[in-house]
Amino acid sequence: MPASSNIHEVAQSVAPEARVVYVDHDPIVLCHARALLISAPEGRTDFIEADLRQPLAILSGAVRTLDFGRPVAVILTAILHLIQDDEEPYQLVRQLVGALAPGSYVVISHAAGDIGNGDMASMASRLNELMAQQTVPRAREQVAGFFARLDLVEPGLVRVPEWRPATAIDAKGPAQMWAGVALKLALKP
Numbered sequence: 001m002p003a004s005s006n007i008h009e010v011a012q013s014v015a016p017e018a019r020v021v022y023v024d025h026d027p028i029v030l031c032h033a034r035a036l037l038i039s040a041p042e043g044r045t046d047f048i049e050a051d052l053r054q055p056l057a058i059l060s061g062a063v064r065t066l067d068f069g070r071p072v073a074v075i076l077t078a079i080l081h082l083i084q085d086d087e088e089p090y091q092l093v094r095q096l097v098g099a100l101a102p103g104s105y106v107v108i109s110h111a112a113g114d115i116g117n118g119d120m121a122s123m124a125s126r127l128n129e130l131m132a133q134q135t136v137p138r139a140r141e142q143v144a145g146f147f148a149r150l151d152l153v154e155p156g157l158v159r160v161p162e163w164r165p166a167t168a169i170d171a172k173g174p175a176q177m178w179a180g181v182a183l184k185l186a187l188k189p
């Protein structure tokens, strides 16, 4: 559900002409998004109802708004842990990354299976008993796999609150999620 500050608000506060495409597979989320995520007049927002497991459908919808000849940022926050191992999460990220021009960025945050005392793993297994959509916490090394052939920018793949915190106190926040931002130059072999 939209909650300030949304991506286009952050991007357009720096570059008012920024274009942002939101994607979700839930029509109710998109209904709220269309009502609330209004672009600055110089830029543009668009909304695609699509499943992340079908990245080519996302890309073909996004070209209506984004110029894939220029750098684009793909932001996959708190979503990849909803893609099961047998749904080819690494392949779908590869397909999205493959469509990006050099100079593009990929942002990922992901529930961690290996931070703390297994709290996230036990929360996920309790949630999974109650919810249709299953959460798959992954270990740091598995999350690093999503950034294969990309260049992680500083400080690398760290707990969410440790990614460029405003203060030392913020960095100690309890979040049990990994986060990283990577730059696509030419793809490494």
Ligand SMILES: C[S@@+](CC[C@H](N)C(=O)[O-])C[C@H]1O[C@@H](n2cnc3c(N)ncnc32)[C@H](O)[C@@H]1O
Residues within 6 Å of the ligand: 001, 023, 024, 025, 026, 029, 050, 051, 052, 053, 076, 077, 078, 079, 082
């Ligand atoms: C935890 S929220 C994260 C939302 C947003 N990325 C953020 O960081 O605030 C997960 C969202 O992903 C959507 N979602 C879950 N599985 C999806 C899928 N396979 N394809 C597209 N959207 C999906 C849900 O409807 C929900 O809105």
